[in-house]
Amino acid sequence: MPVVPVDLAGRPYEVRVAPGLLADVGNQCAPLLRKAIVPVVTDANVQAAWGERIDASLRAAGFQPHWKVLPAGEATKSWPYLADVVDWLLALEIERKDHVLALGGGVIGDLVGFAASMLKRGCRFIQLPTTLLAQVDSSVGGKTAINTRAGKNLVGAFHQPALVLADPLALETLPRRELGAGYAEVVKYGLLGDGAFFAWCENHGPALMDGDQALREQAIAASVAAKARIVAEDEFETTGLRALLNLGHTFGHALEAETGFSDRLLHGEGVALGMVLAARYSARRGLIDPAEAERVAAHLRAVGLRTELHELGLTADGAGLVAHMLHDKKMDSGTLPFILLRDIGEAYLARDVALEDVAAFLDEQL
Template sequence: MPHLILIGFSGTGKSAVGKEVARLLGWEFLDTDQEVVRRAGKSIAQVFAQEGEPTFRALEAQALADALARPQPTVVAVGGGAVLSPENRQRMAGAGVVVCLEAHPQTILQRLAQAEEEVRPLLAGPNPLERITALKAQRQPLYALADWTVHTDHLTVEETAREVVRGWEIGRRRFAAEAVQEEEVSAVVHTSAGPYPVYVGWGLISSLGQRLRRMGLASTAYLITDRTVFYAWGRKVQTALEEAGIPTHIFTFPSGEASKTLDTVRYAYQWLASLKAQRGHLIVALGGGVVGDLAGFVSATYNRGMPFIQVPTTLLAMVDASIGGKTGVDLPEGKNLVGAFYQPRMVLADALTLSTLPARALREGWAEAIKHGLILDASLFRTFEERADALLRLEREVLVPVLRRSMAIKADVVSRDEKETLGLRILLNYGHTVGHALEQATGYTQYLHGEAVAVGMMAEGRISQRLGLLSSEALERQRAVLERFGLPTACVGVDPQAIKAGMAVDKKRAGKGIRWVLLEDIGRAVVREDVPDSVVDEALAEITRG
């Protein structure tokens, strides 16, 4: 994680602003001028008078080098003339995001006149404003090399600090991209907020704290989870964090979709406020899709945004909900009506957590993983056909590579169409037009999401076949794999008109029609808007008859 380095002329507020920025981020603060005074055992004015400017610059350069070598992310306020040294500029550019605080010479003179600390020796003289103007003009081209500049003349310390943090959030993307490329990860999601890694493996939870520390996310953590997951994995995650020196607080709520409400969000807000959670602290979402959606929404909205990571513990959350930045809660009027796109800083999927899942919850997750093979990866689908027994037994050597491939597919689609504006991400909705309508038609009580999607894929596969896109052989392969993984392929007894009514409010509609995701072959999906009602009616009749 990069440091945040403040440069700028004397009197622009680096020390005061730096302390406030450190408070907002939950980091440490270091002022190189103060460090020079501590090491020299005398004031800066005395160093200049007794030993000269070259000695001061050498002390300053060493203090800066030591500050930037610190392993923990630090807000570093740098003396106004440090930018004169090419070595200092090179060090700062490589070690962190450089933010310059700017002010007009008149503002600087006024602030220095009011300051209690001694005025810099180089500013002494009969015409200080002229001296400030000349020195500032000399250094201005070097200050302009900063990653971000904040004009402080009419801002309070707090307002300036918030602008600095905004600059750091944007500037850190360069370092995030470099860090992701250096480490071995299963996938990388590239978004407008910067890239983030997706780790998939066996027994990864024990390394969570150390991974966060390497990413610079080592301040206080707030673990949000449901009570079922807490009893299975909560203490293990807490131990992994605290052994890495990350203080951890825990918020739990009753398991299930019924808890995904604004009331639960309000309780989480109040809990964070009682603990004085800061913007630079971290929220950890531990659990399935409900936990990830809710904790992500809290992260997106509390303190105007806090960093968070996803630690999915269900198969469905691993291959689907944890990747992509969709967060939200339900209203009585419908699911996920309040939410935001807000990306995590990391996704860590520990396949070992699947060993504690109930069999039905595990089965529904396979639907989304199989879907990825059907729409984009024929080779992955063949793995489901050929290694079904090993996958169902959760054999590590087979399970982990399949999870990695499935999650990489989701990561790639999200990277190319983060907010569903280019028509690529809609491919992930294969099976969902009918699946969502089936959930609604049965009151969200008869089918789990993955089960409904499996039925939906059969309906949409039949539509593909009737339109001449998909062969009967390919449709049969889809049915056989879904049934092999214990998923339903029909919804006998459900009113097809009730399903059709649910489809009428589908969010994938384009004007008056539905944007259908269909198959041309195993591993190749297509979007169509010209599906006749009669074809849809025939497909719905088939899946409701069995």
Template sequence: MPSHETLKVELAERSYDIYVGDGLLAEAGALIKPVIRSQRLIVVTDENVAPLYLAGLENSLEAAGLSSESIILPAGEQTKSIAYFEQLIDQILAKRIDRQCTLVALGGGVIGDLTGYAAASVLRGIDFVQIPTTLLSQVDSSVGGKTGINAAHGKNLIGAFYQPRLVLADIDTLDTLPQREILAGYAEVAKYGLIDDPEFFAWLEQTGIDLCNGNKDHRRQAVLKSCQSKAKIVAEDETEQGRRALLNLGHTFGHTLEAETGFSDKLLHGEAVGLGICLAFDLSAHLGLCTK
């Protein structure tokens, strides 16, 4: 029997649940159906994720009596662009959707951000669901409602705050990730220990190697604790007027590094954030704001 835990992002009438656990793709249809307004969904995914998980998701949706179509985009940070955003919108509108339709983002941060922004924009806003399949997207980009795309002037400069109806973080999908992607996501996990929970950071120091090497219990706990921290901060400051800025630790330097490498696979987002955290601490120590 698949096991999962649930927590809630408390945003009054826009509150939503985050499910963290094993086997959630098989349960996706049953979990999604109660929170959407019609039986029609469009799944947006990429060329890497589709062969692994699209059929399983479609089977789960069909078993719940839901009708789905899919849009498959190229994988990679370059897809998070104005050109591909326009292409995605065109494909969605070509399916003659109405405002009751729901988009489902099946993939990592690029697919989640792009699909969320499409949901916020098309027909002035339709529902969407996040099914993140990378460690980074499970602990960070799928939660909190930041959606958007990159521009020539920088990362995430076009977008909207737009909350999903549901987040399903299936730990099983991490089994197919390259080790590089796991390590990149781990930078965001460590960030939560640094900004919100010293005990969690100490736990990561003890379990980090096993977590990165595939220990499912440790992965589940890390995703759950990270989502708890982010959900708490987002509930306090949804649109980043104050405390939510803590979540940007490492991102100022990190986004600059990503821009300098052309938003390419030369430097993954999590890798850039990890480097950015180190640079932020070095600068803080240099300015006398913290000890080395």
């Protein structure tokens, strides 16, 4: 079983990657659980697919699971549901040394992690990610947040999990569209810092998408290891290194905002299209060969992801999309840094990007 350590000073934890981890969750988590009562937060879709097995595993290990089942979807990552979860945990008399189990995708992981960061000034939580996107990205690194009317992930906290169990078998119940959204985050690690891994994705991505479990396990472990290295060096995104993980996100978040944070565009789909736009904008600035930018688009298109802005049917122009970017949490003294590419496998933080030029570029893509 691949075990990836996330080495943070005084707060290290493991990301375990193996089929069967969810069915064995009681034994896996037992060393961390100090009381019989174990709160589990999930959404309705995940509860239907995994609830009985998780419940049985916890009870077999001597625990009493208490369930909070929330609606599925991005709208759950909001103030009302955050308050609901916090009030529920308080009613269960959860203490600071107790662990809350977050069973689900990025929405549940972010929401539960943020709730745990606030509860009694911080209790502990365990990530049980059930989507590819959560397994390779959002469950690792401690970024937790909710969305607001102003934008995505603008209210949150850095709060690291105590353990992450990434079970590739959970992906078997995932719709292909959700799988593709998560695969975009796998590709991201190749684009931002490992050209050889991007080439691996080009060679194996279609088979991974079609269900090859060995490839999925390999991709999850490699992605988590890449993120763990970055998080260990720049936990709070202060040096610029961790910011590279936002490749595709500035464009993607603007597209998500324009589509109402809805099922019109899943987060990973926005990231995929955002990475294509970042690559094409890099080419426009003479940083990379246009053929390399189209190589990025070709691979994402080959696994079924949208790569053309006009495919979204947006009514906004480039200036309208840039207006969404002004709410980006990376804004600093009126300047928005962009993650651009000098090569496939070599991303960097550009602080000299004029938003007027970005708007003109986006108009060309619409």
